[in-house]
Amino acid sequence: MTxxxxxPPMAESSAELRARIPGWGADLNPRHRPAVPMExxxxxxxxxxxxxxxxxxxxxxxxxxxxxxxxxxxxxxxxPPHGPAGAIRKLAYRRYSEGRAAHWLLLLAADRIDATTxxxxxxxxxxxxxxxxxxxxxxxxxYHGLRSRRGQQRAxxxxxxxxxxIVGGSWLAAAVGTYRLVRRVRRVVQRAR
Amino acid sequence: MRAxxxxxxxxxxxxxxPRPVLEHPNDAIVKVTRAAICGSDLHLYHxxxxxxxxxxxxxxxxxxxxxxxxxxxxxxxxxxxVMVPFNIFCGTCYFCARGLYANCHNVNPNATAVGGxxxxxxxxxxxxxxxxxYVRVPFADVGPELIPEWMDDEDAVLLTDAVATGYFxxxxxxxxxxxxxxxxxxxxxxxSAAASAWLMGAGRVIVIDHLDYRLAKARSFAHAExxxxxxxxxxxxxxxxxxxxxxxxxxxxxxxxEADGNLLQHITSAKLKLQGGSPIALxxxxxxxRKGGAVSVMGAxxxxxxxxxxxxxxxxxxTLRMNQCPVKRxxxxxxxxxxxxxxxxxxxxxxxxxLEHIAEGYHLFxxxxxxxxxxxxxxxxx
Numbered sequence: 292m293t294x295x296x297x298x299p300p301m302a303e304s305s306a307e308l309r310a311r312i313p314g315w316g317a318d319l320n321p322r323h324r325p326a327v328p329m330e331x332x333x334x335x336x337x338x339x340x341x342x343x344x345x346x347x348x349x350x351x352x353x354x355x356x357x358x359x360x361x362x363x364x365x366x367x368x369x370x371p372p373h374g375p376a377g378a379i380r381k382l383a384y385r386r387y388s389e390g391r392a393a394h395w396l397l398l399l400a401a402d403r404i405d406a407t408t409x410x411x412x413x414x415x416x417x418x419x420x421x422x423x424x425x426x427x428x429x430x431x432x433x434y435h436g437l438r439s440r441r442g443q444q445r446a447x448x449x450x451x452x453x454x455x456x457i458v459g460g461s462w463l464a465a466a467v468g469t470y471r472l473v474r475r476v477r478r479v480v481q482r483a484r
Numbered sequence: 485m486r487a488x489x490x491x492x493x494x495x496x497x498x499x500x501x502p503r504p505v506l507e508h509p510n511d512a513i514v515k516v517t518r519a520a521i522c523g524s525d526l527h528l529y530h531x532x533x534x535x536x537x538x539x540x541x542x543x544x545x546x547x548x549x550x551x552x553x554x555x556x557x558x559x560x561x562x563x564x565x566v567m568v569p570f571n572i573f574c575g576t577c578y579f580c581a582r583g584l585y586a587n588c589h590n591v592n593p594n595a596t597a598v599g600g601x602x603x604x605x606x607x608x609x610x611x612x613x614x615x616x617x618y619v620r621v622p623f624a625d626v627g628p629e630l631i632p633e634w635m636d637d638e639d640a641v642l643l644t645d646a647v648a649t650g651y652f653x654x655x656x657x658x659x660x661x662x663x664x665x666x667x668x669x670x671x672x673x674x675x676s677a678a679a680s681a682w683l684m685g686a687g688r689v690i691v692i693d694h695l696d697y698r699l700a701k702a703r704s705f706a707h708a709e710x711x712x713x714x715x716x717x718x719x720x721x722x723x724x725x726x727x728x729x730x731x732x733x734x735x736x737x738x739x740x741x742e743a744d745g746n747l748l749q750h751i752t753s754a755k756l757k758l759q760g761g762s763p764i765a766l767x768x769x770x771x772x773x774r775k776g777g778a779v780s781v782m783g784a785x786x787x788x789x790x791x792x793x794x795x796x797x798x799x800x801x802x803t804l805r806m807n808q809c810p811v812k813r814x815x816x817x818x819x820x821x822x823x824x825x826x827x828x829x830x831x832x833x834x835x836x837x838x839l840e841h842i843a844e845g846y847h848l849f850x851x852x853x854x855x856x857x858x859x860x861x862x863x864x865x866x
Contacts, residue, residue, distance in 0.1 A: 299728040301662050301687040312682045312707050314826025316661070318817070319685035324655045325583075325813040332581050337812070338559040338625030339575030344590060345556070347508040354606075355593035363593045365508055365574065365622045367600070367610030370537035380535065380606075389597050395788050398534035398607075399757050406492025406531075409538035413491075418499070425495040427847030434844075434854035444714035446694040446744035447852065453755060458494045 354384040376405035407461075422462050486864055487541045487616030488842045493531030494850075496843050501541065504612065504620035509556035512624035514566060518641045519614045519861040520545035521842075521849050522570075523671045524784040527741050528605055529846050532754060532761070532786055535594065535606040542603040543861070544570035545645040546614025547637060550624075557624045566628040568621055569811035570645040572600035572611060575626035586808035591622065597787060599808065607787065615842060617865045629815060639822055641860065642672070642829035644811060649782050650676020650738065651818060651827075652809035654684055656780035657734035662687035666723060666732040666772055667708070668765040669783065670698035672832045672858045674738030677782075678706035679827055681734075690726065692719060692768075694744060697855040705831055713745060723772040731774030739765035740783025753790070760788035767793045773802060781806035835859040 293299065309315045318324050334342075344364040351371050355362050372380045379401040387394035413420045423429065430436070440448060487501040504513055522545050528536050550564040560566065573580050573588035579599075580588050591600030592609035600622075603613015612619065621628060631640045650673045659665060665681040667674045670693035681689045691702040691710045699710035713719040724731060741761025742754050745768075753759035761784075769779045770793050779802055797804060821827040834857045837845035845859045 293728050293730040299730060303687070305661060305685070305687075308682070308687065314821060314824060315682050316685045317821065317824075317826060318680075318683045319661055321658070323817065324684065325817055326655070331583075333583070334576060334581045336575055336580065336583075336626075339580075339623070340558075340625070341574075342576055344574050344576070344623070345509055353593060356595050358596040359593055363590050365572075365591050365600075366593045367606070367612065368507060369541070369606070369610045369612045370539045376537075384594070389595055389787060392788065395534045395786075396757075399531075402531060402534065402536055403492075405538045406495075409491060418497075420491065420495070421497070422495070425491055425497045425843055427496075427843035427845070430844035430847040430851070430853060434848045434856070436851070436853055439851070439853040439855075443696060444694065444712065445852070446714055449747050450744070450750050450755070451851070453751070454494070457755070 354381055356384060356389055358388050374405075374408055376401040376408065379404065422459075426458055485617040486839055487612070488543065488839065490528065490536060490540045490542065491538055494529065496529065496846055498840050498842060501616070503618050506552065506554045507620065508622055509554045510623050510625055511554040512550050512557055512560055512621045512628070513552040514548040514568065514619050514621050514628070515551045515865065516546050516548040516614050516617060516619055516863050517866040518547050518637050519543045519863070520641055520646070521615070521845055521859050521861065522645055523673065524604075524740065526846075526850050527784060527786065529850060530742065530754060532741055532757065533605045533607060534787065537606060540603065540605070541612040541616050543613030543615030543619075544602040544604055545641055546602070546619065547631060547641045547644065548614070548619070551618065553624060559625045560628060565631045567631050567640045567644050568602070568614070568628045569648075570601055571627070571808065571811055572602065572609065572622050573626060574623055583810060583813055584807070585810035585812055595787070601808075615839065615861055617839070617863045627812065629812065632819065634823065635819070636830055638830035638833055638860065642832060642858070643815065643818055643822070645809070646672040646832070646858065647676040647827060647829045648811045648814040648818060649673050649809040650678075651680040651814055652807075653677040653736045653738055653780050653782040654680035656782065656805040656807070657681070657736060657778050658803070659684040659686050659734055661685040663733040664688045664690070664727055665734045665736065666690045666692065666769075667736045667738055668692050668769055669738035670695065670702045670710070671738065673782065674736070675702055675705050675832060675857075676827070676829075677736050677738050678702055678708045681736075682707065683821065683826060690723070690732070695852060698857060701832075701857055705828070719768060720771040727774070731777060732772055733774060734778045734780065735769035735773040737766045737769045737779065737781045737783045741785050749791075757788070760786035760790045763790040763792045766790075770797050770800070770802065773800070775800045776802070778803040778805065782809060832858040833860055837861055839863045
């Protein structure tokens with residue numbers, strides 16, 4: 292009864308739980324749990340032999356948070372910033388700390404510009420964007436898309452139509468825009484004749 | 485080599501990319517034999533994580549065989565079968581020295597608030613991930629561990645994040661004998677947290693989700709009591725009633741940024757990116773735990789602010805604990821639990837997908853089709 296001092300009784304005793312659930316209580320003693328944060332200083336855990344690691348060469352001006360004193364000794368080199376998105380990213384890192392919403396909103400804006408320009412660039416490449424393959428929508432047929440949703444009270448079904456707009460909307464807008472552009476060009480050419 | 489490549493929100497493909505090279509004397513190049521898609525990869529896939537660049541390869545859960553090592557690597561050699569924790573860490577900075585390997589200060593120039601993670605945007609350091617044939621592994625003497633002879637590959641790959649993170653979530657709750665533990669989210673991490681809560685002596689473990697097949701798994705994998713929140717008008721009231729109006733002793737948020745259940749929250753966070761994530765699960769955790777209880781958070785959230793009910797947390801005197809899991813610290817104990825059969829990571833695997841079909845794998849996992857709980861990726865060269 293919650294409104295008194297007593298804690299509600301357990302439905303099953305510890306002995307019953309131990310009999311029913313493999314390993315019940317194996318880590319009952321907190322000392323068996325690898326706790327975090329660890330108060331004990333262990334300056335060279337595992338195979339580290341350095342106090343400060345050797346520095347990875349910087350092959351281009353690597354963007355970094357202005358909360359860091361210097362470029363960390365090791366870093367990823369996955370996608371160097373380039374184009375308009377790259378310029379926005381560099382600005383976000385140079386000017387705004389992680390504590391500023393502007394930092395993250397600029398990075399998100401750059402992400403969208405990067406995705407759009409990447410798609411446009413792909414049409415000039417040997418591997419143009421393929422919305423059917425890239426969205427993996429064939430999985431709907433291969434992995435029972437309808438049956439996975441029908442007759443279920445899934446909370447995500449409320450927003451899944453929105454996802455469709457987000458995924459397909461830009462392609463639809465691009466298709467309509469291209470059609471209108473081609474039509475306009477054709478009319479201009481016809482008038483000129 | 486063949487690698488998964490991000491093209492924009494909801495769009496990925498497999499491309500030829502240059503094989504990674506040794507960029508630091510303590511790097512190794514690992515040939516990936518198994519990778520997984522993690523629930524937090526979906527935040528990248530949906531375009532939620534800032535600075536996710538076109539061309540990046542995702543994947544922070546992977547195992548493989550060492551292909552090449554840098555000149556200063558002493559503990560690994562070519563041919564070793566290794567499992568790689570999702571955290572990249574130096575082992576000796578202020579934070580690593582205190583066991584906070586997820587918070588290493590020497591591997592992520594892009595941010596100080598988060599450490600380095602394989603394939604997890606430039607916000608986490610700009611490292612390519614393991615959903616590829618090869619991957620660069622920095623600090624090869626520190627992070628990777630030889631896979632024990634007796635351990636199955638599928639157990640090993642799930643210990644690189646999902647199961648270790650679930651165990652960590654239960655650990656952050658500081659569970660004592662007889663505690664009522666409620667876990668929000670029955671994905672691989674939530675299921676692992678629920679199973680781990682018993683190991684720490686929970687008296688009752690309740691799992692909340694909206695997908696019946698995941699709740700069925702919570703009953704079989706984690707021996708949990710389950711409730712589908714869509715079947716109840718107010719899940720917080722239900723949990724209060726279930727706990728004699730006291731509330732749970734420990735609430736674990738294993739959902740993170742894209743919680744369903746409130747369309748407004750979902751639109752402002754997942755769709756409009758105005759929040760660091762939809763805090764609906766976290767708010768349910770704060771509301772449903774008892775006064776003086778503990779809320780453990782290892783569901784992944786983005787760096788932007790979120791509308792979290794902090795006032796209630798303060799007024800209830802809650803202990804909030806959270807972090808990315810320092811995976812390697814969990815391994816010795818988890819190896820014992822797997823060997824004893826107390827945790828069975830590979831039971832979470834529902835789909836095995838060739839790398840070439842990874843776009844379908846992401847859609848399958850994202851749309852939660854076909855009873856998918858955990859999809860593994862098998863590189864063509866594996």
